[in-house]
Amino acid sequence: MRPSAVRLLNVLVPIKRTIDYAVKIRVNPQQTGVDTNVKHSMNPFDEIAVEEAVRLREKLKDAVKSIKVITIGPPKASETLRTALAMGADAGIHVEVPEASPSPEPLGVAKALQAVIKREKEGVDLVILGKQAIDDDAGQTGQMLAGLMGWSQATFASKIVVDTEKKEASVTREIDGGLEEIRCRLPLVLTTDLRLNEPRYASLPNIMKAKKKPIEKLSASDLGVDLTPILETLKVTEPPKRTGGQKVESVDELVQKLKDAGITAVA
Amino acid sequence: MHRAAAVARSVKASSVLRAGLRQHAAARSFSASATARLNSLSTYTEDEEMLRESVQRFANEVVGPKVREMDENEMMDPAVIKGLFDQGLMGIETSADHGGSESSFTSAIIAIEELARVDPSVSVVCDVHNTLVNTIFRKYGTKDQQDKWLPQLAENKLGSFCLSEPASGSDAFALQTRAKKDGSNWIINGSKMWITNSYEAEIFLIFANVDPAQGYKGITCFVATKDMGIQIAKKEQKLGIRASSTCTLNFDDLKVPEENVIGEVGKGYKIAIEILNEGRVGIAAQMVGLAQGAFDKAVPYTYQRSQFGQPIGTFQGMAFSIAKAAVDIESARLLTYNAARRKEEGKSFTKEAAMAKYWSSVVAQEVSGNAIEWAGGVGFTRETGIEKYWRDSKIGAIYEGTSNIQLNTIAKFVQKEYS
Numbered sequence: 001m002r003p004s005a006v007r008l009l010n011v012l013v014p015i016k017r018t019i020d021y022a023v024k025i026r027v028n029p030q031q032t033g034v035d036t037n038v039k040h041s042m043n044p045f046d047e048i049a050v051e052e053a054v055r056l057r058e059k060l061k062d063a064v065k066s067i068k069v070i071t072i073g074p075p076k077a078s079e080t081l082r083t084a085l086a087m088g089a090d091a092g093i094h095v096e097v098p099e100a101s102p103s104p105e106p107l108g109v110a111k112a113l114q115a116v117i118k119r120e121k122e123g124v125d126l127v128i129l130g131k132q133a134i135d136d137d138a139g140q141t142g143q144m145l146a147g148l149m150g151w152s153q154a155t156f157a158s159k160i161v162v163d164t165e166k167k168e169a170s171v172t173r174e175i176d177g178g179l180e181e182i183r184c185r186l187p188l189v190l191t192t193d194l195r196l197n198e199p200r201y202a203s204l205p206n207i208m209k210a211k212k213k214p215i216e217k218l219s220a221s222d223l224g225v226d227l228t229p230i231l232e233t234l235k236v237t238e239p240p241k242r243t244g245g246q247k248v249e250s251v252d253e254l255v256q257k258l259k260d261a262g263i264t265a266v267a
Numbered sequence: 268m269h270r271a272a273a274v275a276r277s278v279k280a281s282s283v284l285r286a287g288l289r290q291h292a293a294a295r296s297f298s299a300s301a302t303a304r305l306n307s308l309s310t311y312t313e314d315e316e317m318l319r320e321s322v323q324r325f326a327n328e329v330v331g332p333k334v335r336e337m338d339e340n341e342m343m344d345p346a347v348i349k350g351l352f353d354q355g356l357m358g359i360e361t362s363a364d365h366g367g368s369e370s371s372f373t374s375a376i377i378a379i380e381e382l383a384r385v386d387p388s389v390s391v392v393c394d395v396h397n398t399l400v401n402t403i404f405r406k407y408g409t410k411d412q413q414d415k416w417l418p419q420l421a422e423n424k425l426g427s428f429c430l431s432e433p434a435s436g437s438d439a440f441a442l443q444t445r446a447k448k449d450g451s452n453w454i455i456n457g458s459k460m461w462i463t464n465s466y467e468a469e470i471f472l473i474f475a476n477v478d479p480a481q482g483y484k485g486i487t488c489f490v491a492t493k494d495m496g497i498q499i500a501k502k503e504q505k506l507g508i509r510a511s512s513t514c515t516l517n518f519d520d521l522k523v524p525e526e527n528v529i530g531e532v533g534k535g536y537k538i539a540i541e542i543l544n545e546g547r548v549g550i551a552a553q554m555v556g557l558a559q560g561a562f563d564k565a566v567p568y569t570y571q572r573s574q575f576g577q578p579i580g581t582f583q584g585m586a587f588s589i590a591k592a593a594v595d596i597e598s599a600r601l602l603t604y605n606a607a608r609r610k611e612e613g614k615s616f617t618k619e620a621a622m623a624k625y626w627s628s629v630v631a632q633e634v635s636g637n638a639i640e641w642a643g644g645v646g647f648t649r650e651t652g653i654e655k656y657w658r659d660s661k662i663g664a665i666y667e668g669t670s671n672i673q674l675n676t677i678a679k680f681v682q683k684e685y686s
Contacts, residue, residue: 041320079313086321201325201328202321203356204321204355204359204368204370204374204378205355205363207314207321207368208368208369
């Protein structure tokens, strides 16, 4: 019996340009958000996603046909794409939004990704996303995309093994109780967790090679997607500063103070 | 009314025309490249910015945890050197055909600066290998020599530049290492001292005199490998950049084939003079990175440490001292990057390189010294790594041309211009 042809995998890695994790965040004077005039870089979980795609290729070699990275963001987001190309992706797609426009929301992003996947002539077998972005911590995009596409999803992955012949992947997920291993059929949406891998540094030769890799520019209207936010942020404030506590002499005094403070669970 | 308006219009038109002509005339007197938008010195290409970020991360994450240990042990961790090679940082300007990264000189300067922010010892390894060793092969090597040596230097073999001797430092051309022709080989005898990278290096560029009667015009540059019989003797115990190996080398009838002469016989002095220009910009970058690293370590501490009810960094005396240091670092950085860009433009940059190296070494010492004082007792203990920058800074005024030599060079330019 002829073995089924090894399906060549087309991998898509959506990435986001976020405020760098090391920056000390400050709320802006209008209390509408944080000061964004600071250093930005690729969302760390997305770096892990790019790294995983590159490692998959190192493992499966020619079975990984293409690794495309995509970002939805202002013009500067192309730098983030270039970094991903320097890490080993083959090509990039930049869905450019105007500089002043609000950050796209997970549902909008998922719809845009759905449109992009439908556009891809060669199809997409594996979408690897970061589990969440460190600016909004939404943790929704991957799940929404899987829902829209009707695909399998494996989130919070800490280990991925792909079997191209069986067109399956077995994924270890980090869940509250520990680890869970599931087997999924391709096509698959994966989201990465911290312990999946340690991303490589873009070496200088790869940075230079990345210059020649193509970046396709698209707009939201090219995809037929509306990225207008459906959520309105009312106010952003810093958490209240910690005030000193009080020392009490006895448990009875403590209970009394809690009662006085209106903590009604205390009998 | 009509007339007046017409006159006004024509006056306006002609003055605009005249202004345009003036501008055009001014533009015509610049070179073609300068009529493109003139950028500030804080302008880098996308690749250069990506490189800076990448080296920063590599330096912080791979080199950072090892800095103290390497300094205390006076030994470079081989994993760090391998990391530099793997990141493509040891063939920055080398062409891709030869396994290099085919990047700009400024890219090398950026890498050197960012490495120095974390560890000036690691920075000098990268600097000497790129700005001295690689560049000599690229500029003066024959095609065969380039094809043979550059790939090795880009991939995994560390290089060393051997000019100074016990009796010749600033007076470099008084070197006494001799090379004598014997058939198709040269036999080299002598000693070199103060040689950076020598403990770990495998490829050595050795300057020897083939005919002392000709004075400096007998100096020739040879390439030799360690296994040809180079003896690595005493490793110096130093005040600073302790992890960077500095050894004495002995050549006892070292036999080197004649195809290992770089450039022409008797033209080694030219190679040495010209190459040290680029090396100076590299050292300037190392010193700028050092100053920045010390600043970055000490200043945040001053906003956390409170005395008399406020963070010490907010006391005016401290704030002024910090502000002055920031000015000094910026000035040293601008001198360095301007010298680098001038070199890329093909402009003469000897004076600028000397200025950058001299000033950056002054700034490095001053800022790192202040950094210790800003951090107080904590700055004085070795644990925080602040004092290391001060120890490391001292060499800046000494190697690759002492500060007096730099001032000499600058003075000669001034004299030429003004007398």
